[in-house]
Amino acid sequence: MKWKNKLAGQPIWEGPISFRDKKEKVAEHVSRFVRDGDIIGIGSGSTSFLALKKIAERAAGERWNVLAIPTSKEAEMNCNYYGLTTTSLLNARPDWGFDGADEVDSHNRLIKGRGGALFAEKLVMASSPKTYILVDESKLVGHLGEKFAVPLEVDSRSIHIVEAALKDMGIDQVDLRMAVAKDGPVITEAGNVIMDAWFPTISNNLEKELSAIPGVIESGLFIGYSVEILTV
Numbered sequence: 763m764k765w766k767n768k769l770a771g772q773p774i775w776e777g778p779i780s781f782r783d784k785k786e787k788v789a790e791h792v793s794r795f796v797r798d799g800d801i802i803g804i805g806s807g808s809t810s811f812l813a814l815k816k817i818a819e820r821a822a823g824e825r826w827n828v829l830a831i832p833t834s835k836e837a838e839m840n841c842n843y844y845g846l847t848t849t850s851l852l853n854a855r856p857d858w859g860f861d862g863a864d865e866v867d868s869h870n871r872l873i874k875g876r877g878g879a880l881f882a883e884k885l886v887m888a889s890s891p892k893t894y895i896l897v898d899e900s901k902l903v904g905h906l907g908e909k910f911a912v913p914l915e916v917d918s919r920s921i922h923i924v925e926a927a928l929k930d931m932g933i934d935q936v937d938l939r940m941a942v943a944k945d946g947p948v949i950t951e952a953g954n955v956i957m958d959a960w961f962p963t964i965s966n967n968l969e970k971e972l973s974a975i976p977g978v979i980e981s982g983l984f985i986g987y988s989v990e991i992l993t994v
């Protein structure tokens with residue numbers, strides 16, 4: 763078979779990465795925290811991709827055994843490509859983890875999920891005693907929700923329930939996230955859809971309120987997790 767784009771044996775992340783120099787720096791920074799025997803939660807997105815690459819290079823150079831718990835298929839494939847052995851939350855817990863974010867406020871509250879991996883990202887972060895959040899300064903915001911909607915991973919049968927619940931909360935700007943080709947909705951790895959809801963203000967209770975809506979699997983709001991923000 764002749765491939766138009768050669769995929770086999772190549773890392774999954776292709777194409778340009780915004781703010782690449784800054785993301786490389788913060789990726790380099792987190793790679794210094796790796797020790798032999800660490801079990802590490804591996805985030806998704808371009809910054810996490812650069813970090814996992816640097817961590818894999820360091821572990822290989824030092825001949826260290828490092829186990830990775832990836833937060834997406836994409837991260838898993840990249841771990842395999844760069845030689846990091848993977849496991850899952852079924853078998854292990856992270857000693858620490860790293861991930862990117864779309865927005866970070868001054869109270870370390872996060873919006874994540876532009877890449878659609880928010881469900882697994884939250885499971886891994888909730889299982890980890892500490893997660894380094896790797897962001898360039900464009901992600902630091904004065905108020906959460908300034909640039910990004912809050913993504914909700916939703917069972918598709920409950921779209922109407924979620925829409926009505928959000929309306930009751932006074933939110934009527936809600937978008938069903940569409941595939942880039944606009945030929946249908948984005949379907950997550952868990953088989954759900956994503957609804958992007960725009961909130962003018964985000965209270966500390968909002969994450970729990972959203973989780974209580976029937977059909978909401980998880981939200982991209984991360985409030986009160988054990989995170990340390992690494993930025994350049």
Ligand code: 5RP
Nearest residue numbers: 807808809862874875877879
């Ligand atoms: C994916 C995420 C990413 O961590 C977030 O979108 C940041 O991505 P990037 O590092 O490419 O800017 O939450 O679900």
